[in-house]
Amino acid sequence: MTWNGFQRRFQMVRDNKLFEMFVITVIIFSSLMIGIRTYQLDPLYESILLTLDYAVTLFFLIEIMIRMAAEDRLLNFFKKGWNVFDFVIVVVSLIPMDSTEYALIARMLRLFRVMRLISFIPELxxxxxxxxxxxxxxxxxxxxxxxxxxxxxxxxxxxxxxxxxxxxxxxxxxxxxxxxxxxxxxxxxxxxxxxxxxxxxxxxxxxxxxxxxxxxxxxxxxxxxxxxxxxxxxxxxxxMGLTLEEHESFEKRVQDEMQSLHTKLDQLMAMQSDKK
Missing domain, CATH: 1.10.287.70 (Helix Hairpins)
Incomplete structure (x- = not known):
């Protein structure tokens, strides 16, 4: 399969709503893990959470690589501010948490994973x-x-x-x-x-x-x-695939047409009343 074929598949995965929902779920799960680690836990649970953190970090790395590969040109990915925001968070989360020197910094940086919800939810x-x-x-x-x-x-x-x-x-x-x-x-x-x-x-x-x-x-x-x-x-x-000016012009045309229809309707009603 050619690279264009792979790229189309990456685009299908990136634009899939189920994939987006799964990523959002993983982001929430990752944030919950950070909150759980604030409690005193059994060493066994600590090791389980650490393993899950590695798995989540690997998933985020694969996810950001899929989104980068789905672009026609790699530079297009970095033209969007939210993509750069996601990329930075994923990169800084690669700092290992088991390193005694950077454990505190790594844990604090992982808190920003929850901010990735903003880039995935348009309303936010x-x-x-x-x-x-x-x-x-x-x-x-x-x-x-x-x-x-x-x-x-x-x-x-x-x-x-x-x-x-x-x-x-x-x-x-x-x-x-x-x-x-x-x-x-x-x-x-x-x-x-x-x-x-x-x-x-x-x-x-x-x-x-x-x-x-x-x-x-x-x-x-x-x-x-x-x-x-x-x-x-x-x-x-x-x-709608329009610029802001085109959208405002479109809304104005719709409002003018609606106003014109209301005017014509009022005129027809007035003519019917005169006939009666």
Whole structure:
């Protein structure tokens, strides 16, 4: 059989849904083995788990080689970020766990095997891609949030440092206190303590919570939802074999046609009503 024949078979295996489900099952099983090893086990069970780990590592190595061989060109495999992600995880998991020098590192690196679920489940890929894409926009919101935190921390230090130095003694401690207030961790105790001296200090806390918990949090959520919608459109476009622009143009044409049909239907109904 020629190489092209082998390649077609590798492609059939790679695209087989049962094969994908089996790989996902092995990934979950591998992650469970790492969790089991956190308990004190009998040496017999330890040796069994070590043997199973070698078997899983060998399976992942064969699986990644099948996916690489299924590509028309090997370089095409590394053009996709998720393929590179899987390749790196498989390579680093080749570090033997029975080596006393690298046992801890090998066990920690094997934890990242569960991350391979992301590359096999499209919905998880969309979520992670949306999160990474949203990070630059979220960075500006985080910068604005830091400015507000900084201003309120300095004001808190000036007003309340004499009341409780443990909470407002300097800028760093004041920032930690504000983080406590923003996460609603017993923030009323902090407020009532300062209200005993400054009766209107509740305005300080309420305004800060308004900015941190309502404004900035909703801005973060809005950015993530917006990017997530864009990523879903890209995924649908890929399934249809279109670019994002072509998919948006297709959706617009469908919406225009539906609107035109509704208009014609309304006109026909109006004509029938006039005849009656």
């Amino acid at each position: 890929r969309v979520l992670v891609t949306a999160l990474i894409t949203a990070l630059p926009r979220m960075g500006y919101v985080a910068l604005l949030m830091f400015i507000i935190f900084y201003l309120y921390a300095v004001i808190g230090n000036l007003l309340f440092s004499q009341i409780n130095p443990n909470l407002w003694g300097d800028l760093g401690i004041s920032l930690l206190t504000l983080f406590r207030v923003a996460t609603f961790e017993d923030w009323t105790d902090v407020m009532y303590e300062t209200m005993a001296v400054y009766s209107l200090s509740w305005m300080y806390y309420i305004s800060f919570i308004f900015f941190s918990a309502f404004v900035f949090l909703n801005m973060m959520i809005g950015i993530v939802v917006d990017v997530l919608a864009e990523e879903h459109k890209k995924m649908e476009a890929e399934k």
